[in-house]
Amino acid sequence: MSRSASIKDVANHARVAVGTVSNVLNYPDRVSQRTKDRVLQAIDELGFVRNDAARQLRAGHSRTIGLIVLDVGNPFFTSVVRAAEDAAALQGSAVLLGDSGHDAGRESNYIDLFQEQRVQGLLISPVGDVTERLDQLRERGVPTVLVDRLADEAKYSSVSVDDDAGGYLAARHLLDTGRRRLAFVGGPTSIRQVEDRLQGAQRAVAEVPDASLEILDSAGQTVLAGRGVGDQLVRRAAGELPDGVFCANDLLALGVMQSLTMLHTLRIPEDIALIGYDDIDFAVSAVVPLSSIRQPTEALGRTAIELLAEELDSDKPRHRAVIFTPELVVRQSTAGPEGSSAETRSGSSEEAAATAG
Amino acid sequence: MSRSASIKDVANHARVAVGTVSNVLNYPDRVSQRTKDRVLQAIDELGFVRNDAARQLRAGHSRTIGLIVLDVGNPFFTSVVRAAEDAAALQGSAVLLGDSGHDAGRESNYIDLFQEQRVQGLLISPVGDVTERLDQLRERGVPTVLVDRLADEAKYSSVSVDDDAGGYLAARHLLDTGRRRLAFVGGPTSIRQVEDRLQGAQRAVAEVPDASLEILDSAGQTVLAGRGVGDQLVRRAAGELPDGVFCANDLLALGVMQSLTMLHTLRIPEDIALIGYDDIDFAVSAVVPLSSIRQPTEALGRTAIELLAEELDSDKPRHRAVIFTPELVVRQSTAGPEGSSAETRSGSSEEAAATAG
DNA sequence: CCGATTCTTTGAATCGTTTCATTGTTACGA
């Protein structure tokens, strides 16, 4: 009832030594069948469950990996988390999940907690400046992999997504389907992601002689901010309108779509093609299914675990920064004049453009 | 570099006994200022961090609480998780989060893991039939609180939300704003939540003599399923239309809204009032801001931790089932003829309708 | 200055598992 059975209880019950019970659990081959049966039966009868604390005290480290994300509610991270958990499970580790909620204090608390738990390694999508903490951890033999952030390869491994390439992909797609007067809708360019996506788009536009790119600053990254931009667009004279709009994320794109379709003066995609970024669940079920740029979240999570495993295996401090290329998901909102309606994906096939450090 | 400092290293470095270091950490009042200073300095110089495994081996239990949810990506659970983490932090515990993803296998793995970790207690939103496992845990002194599921008070504490009351609240609101020909849109009534919400709505309708409630079966709980139902509605003759529609969740409601607003033949809320359930983030930024029923997720998470604490404190097996009442959030999609536009909340003030077991 | 009291500090024992040198057992070829 109260105290749960220990390996010693099992040993007594099966009339063997504690070492033998341990061998049954960890090296079954070393134990004869007869003994093994007796021990297993005792385990079953007593309902013995290994005490992980004792185990990891002896081992010197746990079999868990810490993962700190900015926001578990964000589908991007949710997907990364799930992939990381699955990949970790394959190699016999469990993931301890922490949600910093963009709060440096919570982030720091989780690092403390994980350090006390002696996690094998840490995956983190940092909020504040944690380089000092991470350096300290590395010195103690706890490697870190940065997630969704490009790191200095001299110091850390990292997995990230090439936002410039994503921006290029989006703009290029609008150009490929015949649009020339493009517009970029995005929040403050102080956000790195927004900046990079814009830069990629500009790169694509520069490749086509008669193409132009207008920048429409949005007050944030929400549906409402998008609607604000959309409302401005519908008030313009026909000649002043863009014919292709690229939004820095899907929420903005959905807001723009709401404005344009609400008044029914402009049609998507005939008058204006629209493409977003992130490929959230809502994109496919928008009034006009939204084209978007999908980030390889599963690959991010999986690769982060793999990079961590690499660092754990070899004791040489060899770091790698793996950069993924996002992929284009074509739906109705950017259908060409001929209007093929099937959903299409193209672009990266989740292959890593890896570089060695 | 390699091995991290232990309490013994600290003791040597500060020239005191290990017990003294432990006292500095756990009972600072017992130690003189001089000694304390020396020890703290040693801790700082060596970068000592407590080894939680050793601590909990000695203590016999950890300072963590296991939490297994059906889907971390679901905003409902995300919010519950965050509240539970905060409440646990207040009492000095940490939450280990597991995402079963509606998979009984993953759920079982997490129970195993948490049992090996010797968690203090378990909060679970179960997928499969885990009563046997939970009984076993209870016998070993690991209490469980069921989350978002009403439990037999003889065996477990639980926190849940009264879906019948939510359904009543939604329908009642439509009736209160003058609608009489109501329709309920929902997936298979085999889902308990859907069933209960419908029942609550029927109860409300039965209270008003000339009111009626039509049931529109949807093929699922998605935006697309909602659009399917909406498409059927717009094809009806004007006289056959409901004037108030209650959807079993917000996704369905958004789908219905898309259909109705797309063709611009029916206006929301003038021709048809629309209300959803869950109050997801998108509700407020829909083309017509969507009225909805909000579940007190924070209270769920917080209360679950509190009930667990109760069970841990007293060793008498006294269980409680706490049932929360959801609240109505009024937005434009159900605005009355006079059309007050402000967002209003009413209904439960997050107070628990508790019953003792 | 002494004995009593309170305040500090000590260090061995303990938690449950794994490891590993040692001992005990069995089997087999010569």
Added chain:
DNA sequence: TCGTAACAATGAAACGATTCAAAGAATCGG
């Protein structure tokens, strides 16, 4: 039958923190 492998089982030591009885130091009143 003996010597030697190969195989099984043993149990003490170690991991690092906490606890607690006991020893030691400081303080105080008389």
